Amino acid sequence: MAEPTHHVGLIGARGHVGAELLRLVLGHPQLDLAFASSRQLAKQPLRQLADDLPLDRSFELLDAQAVAKRAAAGVSAIFLALPNDLSAAYVEAIDAAAPGCAIIDLSADHRFDANWAYGLPEHHRAVLKGAKRIANPGCYATAAQIALAPLVDQLSGAPQIFGVSGYSGAGTTPSPKNDPEQLRDNLMPYKLAGHIHEREIARHLGHEVHFMPHVASFFRGISLTIHAPLTRDHDPASLLALYEERYAHEPLIHVQADIPFVRDATHKHLVTVGAMTTGERYAVVVATIDNLLKGAATQAVQNMNLALGLDELSGLPI
Numbered sequence: 001m002a003e004p005t006h007h008v009g010l011i012g013a014r015g016h017v018g019a020e021l022l023r024l025v026l027g028h029p030q031l032d033l034a035f036a037s038s039r040q041l042a043k044q045p046l047r048q049l050a051d052d053l054p055l056d057r058s059f060e061l062l063d064a065q066a067v068a069k070r071a072a073a074g075v076s077a078i079f080l081a082l083p084n085d086l087s088a089a090y091v092e093a094i095d096a097a098a099p100g101c102a103i104i105d106l107s108a109d110h111r112f113d114a115n116w117a118y119g120l121p122e123h124h125r126a127v128l129k130g131a132k133r134i135a136n137p138g139c140y141a142t143a144a145q146i147a148l149a150p151l152v153d154q155l156s157g158a159p160q161i162f163g164v165s166g167y168s169g170a171g172t173t174p175s176p177k178n179d180p181e182q183l184r185d186n187l188m189p190y191k192l193a194g195h196i197h198e199r200e201i202a203r204h205l206g207h208e209v210h211f212m213p214h215v216a217s218f219f220r221g222i223s224l225t226i227h228a229p230l231t232r233d234h235d236p237a238s239l240l241a242l243y244e245e246r247y248a249h250e251p252l253i254h255v256q257a258d259i260p261f262v263r264d265a266t267h268k269h270l271v272t273v274g275a276m277t278t279g280e281r282y283a284v285v286v287a288t289i290d291n292l293l294k295g296a297a298t299q300a301v302q303n304m305n306l307a308l309g310l311d312e313l314s315g316l317p318i
């Protein structure tokens with residue numbers, strides 16, 4: 001028997017994350033794209049955004065009320081891929097018109113809201129199954145939590161997380177952090193204390209961390225070098241075994257002894273943790289991720305699949 005099709009909507013479809021979500025939804029065997037919104041590209045074909053997107057589907061101009069109306073007309077779930085602080089009007093309108101419609105919010109707006117499930121499936125799968133309101137984790141926060149969770153019971157202090165992101169992490173609104181001229185031959189540190197992902201990692205990992213982000217001149221991908229002070233000693237083999245055991249049954253987590261390179265992480269749906277390095281009462285690991293995929297769109301599709309009762313990896317070309 002054919003699997004049922006779920007109609008889903010995408011708000012913020014013109015962005016870097018929106019483009020990846022369009023590709024994944026259009027290729028998903030059980031999802032049908034009901035609508036994709038953009039103000040800048042309204043009425044223009046999806047092809048306008050990227051050559052591999054279709055010519056016969058178009059972006060629509062949809063405010064919160066219009067989205068809610070569409071949601072009430074048989075839409076199972078909606079992705080919100082908007083900048084931070086814009087979700088409230090959409091959530092309120094959908095709550096009123098179509099409370100049964102699932103929402104996956106890719107912004108940070110609900111990552112600290114106990115009424116929303118936190119969408120890191122490898123750590124919180126049970127609460128995501130059938131959830132109606134899911135906060136998709138941040139990109140740095142995803143890789144950092146995956147890399148630190150196996151050690152969290154052995155930490156003797158706050159891990160130091162040195163992060164470098166490609167400039168797609170800064171979205172499409174022009175800023176120094178996504179200006180190739182400013183980034184050329186450069187590495188730009190920013191928000192070296194109190195970054196929102198520092199708080200997000202601490203809240204959901206359950207342990208204080210110190211996070212120092214940087215942006216580099218490559219487009220996509222993140223590399224995190226993490227120094228973790230420990231209450232006990234490890235050698236590289238015992239550290240590797242700890243990670244292998246923890247993630248043995250997680251298809252989107254790759255564990256290796258060698259140092260992972262960010263160039264190998266791009267266009268993949270994985271977090272890779274490697275570089276298994278030890279010293280006296282500390283460990284250093286390196287995690288890589290494609291910020292636009294497992295750091296955003298891939299994880300949102302995992303979460304939508306779980307929300308809709310589908311196989312978690314359905315539609316993910318892994």
Ligand SMILES: NC(=O)c1ccc[n+]([C@@H]2O[C@H](COP(=O)([O-])OP(=O)(O)OC[C@H]3O[C@@H](n4cnc5c(N)ncnc54)[C@H](OP(=O)(O)O)[C@@H]3O)[C@@H](O)[C@H]2O)c1
Binds near residue numbers: 040106
């Ligand atoms: N980039 C990443 O690596 C990454 C990773 C994880 C999570 N996220 C989060 O995912 C969200 C999207 O990120 P992004 O990088 O794709 O951002 P982006 O490239 O800047 O795209 C933002 C999208 O929102 C729309 N938009 C902007 N202002 C709007 C407004 N006032 N009302 C309605 N629509 C508006 C834009 O389209 P129009 O202007 O055409 O309407 C565009 O489609 C953000 O919350 C970001 O923090 C991003």
